[in-house]
Amino acid sequence: MKTIAKKIDEICRVSKQGLTPKSVVDDLMQVLFNALVGEGLFRLAFPSGDLRVDSSFYRELDQYRADPEAWERLGDIAEDYLLLMKSRDPFTDLVGSLYSQIRLNIKWGQFLTPWPVATGLTGFHNIDLRDGKHILFGDTGGCGAGTLLLAQLQDLYERQPARLRQVHVVALDIDWHMVIMSTVQIVYPLLACNIELGSFRNYCGHGIIDYDRPTPAMTFIPDLKNWKAFHEQRDMKDETFFL
Numbered sequence: 599m600k601t602i603a604k605k606i607d608e609i610c611r612v613s614k615q616g617l618t619p620k621s622v623v624d625d626l627m628q629v630l631f632n633a634l635v636g637e638g639l640f641r642l643a644f645p646s647g648d649l650r651v652d653s654s655f656y657r658e659l660d661q662y663r664a665d666p667e668a669w670e671r672l673g674d675i676a677e678d679y680l681l682l683m684k685s686r687d688p689f690t691d692l693v694g695s696l697y698s699q700i701r702l703n704i705k706w707g708q709f710l711t712p713w714p715v716a717t718g719l720t721g722f723h724n725i726d727l728r729d730g731k732h733i734l735f736g737d738t739g740g741c742g743a744g745t746l747l748l749a750q751l752q753d754l755y756e757r758q759p760a761r762l763r764q765v766h767v768v769a770l771d772i773d774w775h776m777v778i779m780s781t782v783q784i785v786y787p788l789l790a791c792n793i794e795l796g797s798f799r800n801y802c803g804h805g806i807i808d809y810d811r812p813t814p815a816m817t818f819i820p821d822l823k824n825w826k827a828f829h830e831q832r833d834m835k836d837e838t839f840f841l
Contacts, residue, residue, distance in 0.1 A: 599682065599692070603699040605675050613668040615661055619700045622672070624775050625659055627693070629676050630782045632656055634816075643789050644820040655778065655802075655815045680786070688787040689752035691716065693743040693779050710742050716749035723750060727758045732796060732828045736768030739805050744769060744780030751784070755793065763824055766796040770805055770812055777802045777815045785818055794820045796828060 606622045617625075633639065635656045640649045662669035683692060694710045725733060737746050747767055755762055767784070771777050781800050788795055797819045803812030819825045 599695050599699050602675055602678050602682070602696060605671060605678070606700060609668050609671045609675070612671070614665045615668065617668065622675075623693075623696065623700075624778075625662075625672060626675055626679065627775070627778045627782050628657055628659060629672060630679065630786065631778045632658075634781070634785055639789055640818075643792055644794070646822060647820040648817070648822055648825075649819070650814070650817040652813060652815050654813075655774065680790075683786055684790050687752065688755055688791045688793060689748045689784070690787075691743065691745045691748050691783065693783055694745050697743075711745040713745065713749070716745045717753070719746065720749050720753040725750070725754065727754065727761045730761075730764070732764045732766060732831050734766045734768065734828075736770070738768060738770040738801075738809075740776075741769040741771045741780050741800075742776050744783045747780070748783055751795075759793070762796070763794045763821070764796050764828070766828055767798045768801070769799070770801040770803060772802070772804050774802050774815070781816050785816075788818075788820070794824075796820075797825055 606619050606626075609622050610617045610619060634649075635651050640647065659669075662672070679692065683690075686692070691710075691713045694713055697710055723735075725735065727733075735750065737744070741747060747769060751762070751765070751767070754765060769777075769780050769784075771780065777800055781798075784798055784800075787793065788798075795818070797817070799817050800815045801812035802815050803809075
């Protein structure tokens with residue numbers, strides 16, 4: 599992560615746009631998100647699934663057309679990020695670590711949940727994997743970079759990896775940058791490690807005001823038959839948990 603943080607500083611130094619570390623991180627996440635929108639990666643991993651993405655979240659970074667050196671360096675960082683992600687345990691929070699490394703939490707007032715806190719909380723959630731039913735859980739109060747969801751997914755994966763295909767995750771944040779970040783952090787491990795999650799839905803909106811009408815940024819369904827079985831399950835009350 600120190601290498602990535604150093605390269606971010608270098609982009610800010612050579613860029614013609616007056617980039618800041620925060621804007622570089624946002625652009626990095628956008629590059630990775632855009633790669634997901636093209637269904638090639640998804641179809642290769644999950645040919646029986648469905649991927650739906652709101653086109654407004656796909657944003658071409660046109661400002662780099664006149665800044666080729668910064669664009670090339672941003673691509674290098676994206677490759678470094680993916681290599682780092684593949685070297686870590688699935689669902690490890692990398693963005694939170696990066697934020698701390700370049701002190702964005704202090705500079706921008708966005709304090710992401712520390713990874714030790716998120717992993718420590720998993721023991722209190724008491725999600726039962728034994729009965730074989732579909733499980734729905736989510737973070738709809740402002741998911742941020744998805745840290746709480748990642749910690750819970752990592753815990754479930756370590757305990758019973760085969761059951762993840764019956765685990766369905768919902769996320770929501772009012773900041774579309776965070777929607778992009780949480781999507782990248784949760785979806786890429788699924789593709790890289792060929793992990794079949796039941797489903798992942800990420801929304802942009804206010805957790806209270808827009809609760810019944812948030813904008814669906816991404817719906818990620820690895821297996822449509824499994825998705826149908828999830829909806830056919832009659833009583834979800836005891837299987838629903840929100841962080």
